[in-house]
Amino acid sequence: MKPAPFEYHRVHSRDEAIARLSELGEDAKLLAGGQSLVPMMNFRIVRPSALIDITRVSGLDHVARDGGALSIGALVRHATLEHLGPEASSGYEILPRAARFVGHFPIRARGTFGGSLAHADPAGEWCMLALALDAQIVCEGPAGTREVEAADFFQGFMTTALAPEEIVTEVRFPRPWPxxxxxxxxxxxxxxxxxxxxxxxxxxxxxxxxxxxxxxxxxxxxxxxxxxxxxxxxxxxxxxxxxxxxxxxxxxxxxxxxxxxxxxxxxxxxxxxxxxxxxxxxxxxx
Ligand SMILES: Cc1cc2nc3c(=O)[nH]c(=O)nc-3n(C[C@H](O)[C@H](O)[C@H](O)COP(=O)(O)OP(=O)(O)OC[C@H]3O[C@@H](n4cnc5c(N)ncnc54)[C@H](O)[C@@H]3O)c2cc1C
Missing domain, CATH: 3.30.390.50 (CO dehydrogenase flavoprotein, C-terminal domain)
Structure with a gap:
């Protein structure tokens, strides 16, 4: 099947993404890797009126260490984490190990860390890891930025604490668990x-x-x-x-x-x- 008709908007900054989400309302969806959203649209499980493509938003694809803490930008691909170098993954070796369980190679090449958390599949590796390692999920919306503990973020089947006009920008892990x-x-x-x-x-x-x-x-x-x-x-x-x-x-x-x-x-x-x-x-x- 093919998806129901939808508008397509490409945005280049977080502010633009948030503004579009606010303007287009709850029926609009962010498009990141498309590895969950697009199949669901093709099966017509979801019929968003508009897609807001965030793949070219800058500043969301970093993997950064600050001592023991690790920050992962929302647009970091599963494959990037699968092949994370020893410096970035030191103490977080679970990341590349877990990445190998995420779908197949084409899915890992396109799917994103933030998309997985927002999608919130109960067997999603990144959702489990965020909960296990006390991650904070950084959400940005019209009212500003807030950090949500992973324990509070996942609220029900594919349901999160994200407000409709918010975007996940980053996930922060406070300390390593080798x-x-x-x-x-x-x-x-x-x-x-x-x-x-x-x-x-x-x-x-x-x-x-x-x-x-x-x-x-x-x-x-x-x-x-x-x-x-x-x-x-x-x-x-x-x-x-x-x-x-x-x-x-x-x-x-x-x-x-x-x-x-x-x-x-x-x-x-x-x-x-x-x-x-x-x-x-x-x-x-x-
Ligand atoms: C055959 C198959 C097997 C798979 N197997 C696994 C598996 O074993 N484990 C696993 O974890 N995943 C699996 N996946 C899903 C895959 O990991 C997806 O990449 C991931 O769930 C969603 O990331 P995405 O970037 O593709 O998001 P998209 O599909 O683009 O979006 C998913 C949802 O998240 C929202 N969203 C995306 N980014 C953001 C953001 N930054 N802020 C707020 N909302 C956002 C979208 O609006 C949409 O509602 C599989 C997928 C397929 C097709």
Whole structure:
């Protein structure tokens, strides 16, 4: 199928993008990589009256370090993060690892970091990562700039805290998590995962001071599993602690069953993937 008719506007600055969004109203959509929006338009799942093409807006394609903090511009492509150099990715090695799970090569070559967050698929790797690593999402609109914590940004199935006339400009990660890993299960490589897990550990003196476990694909938004994280706090990073955390994660989630997997299947996958992710995280970045 082809999309329903729409107007096309190319903008060259954030201010212009925000002005167009305000002027054209809720039926207008920003166009970034087009890797989610265009298929949805072709299937007529969405019928925007106008597209505002932001791909030539300058100043949104940076990857910048400020000590431990990392900022990623909204227009940074998945492929850029897949091939991030060692200096930029130091402590954030999870970025290139996670990028390899995002669709196929053509999707990674065009799709953007900010587009993924705005699209907010519950199994989207960047959404999970933002939640796991306490990212702040910078949103700009007619009233100015605000930073939204990832935990507050994802509000429901493909629904975010973004106002209709706002644009995501940047995502900020406050501190590195070298010991982090991603594990997924999808029917074919490149598909959205049936269940995906990101685990990150902060190890101090041979014990786990902090742990983050995020599960994607089991709810309307990516979810943290506090009991599983708590099971690891203060523990030595050993198989028995990982077993306990994985079992807690499987208990804590409230998955939905669908054609791709039943509730029970998703719980079992969660347990297996959390365990694997924790084992892998310990071996990473040590
Ligand atoms: C076959 C296939 C497989 C895929 N597999 C995966 C996968 O495994 N994991 C995964 O994470 N993704 C996957 N994707 C989606 C892909 O990662 C998209 O690139 C991403 O979800 C959206 O980014 P985009 O730049 O293409 O955004 P677009 O498609 O251009 O836009 C998506 C939505 O975000 C809005 N938007 C875009 N940029 C901004 C911004 N800066 N501020 C505010 N709103 C904005 C748009 O208005 C639109 O509503 C897949 C896509 C396809 C077609």
């Amino acid at each position: 010991q982090a890993a991603i594990q997924e299960f999808a029917r074919r490589h490149g598909d959205f995962a049936i269940v995906a897990v990101i685990a990150a550990l902060e190890l101090v003196d041979g014990r786990c001071r902090e742990a983050r476990i995020v599960i994607g694909g089991v709810d309307e938004v990516p979810v943290r599993v506090p009991e599983a994280e708590e099971a690891l706090r203060g523990a030595e990073p050993e198989p028995s602690a990982f077993e306990e955390a994985a079992a807690a994660a499987a208990r804590e989630i409230d998955p939905v069953g669908d054609l791709h997997g039943s509730v029970r299947y998703r719980r079992e996958l969660t347990e297996v993937l959390v365990r694997r992710a924790l084992h892998e995280a310990v071996g990473n970045g040590g």
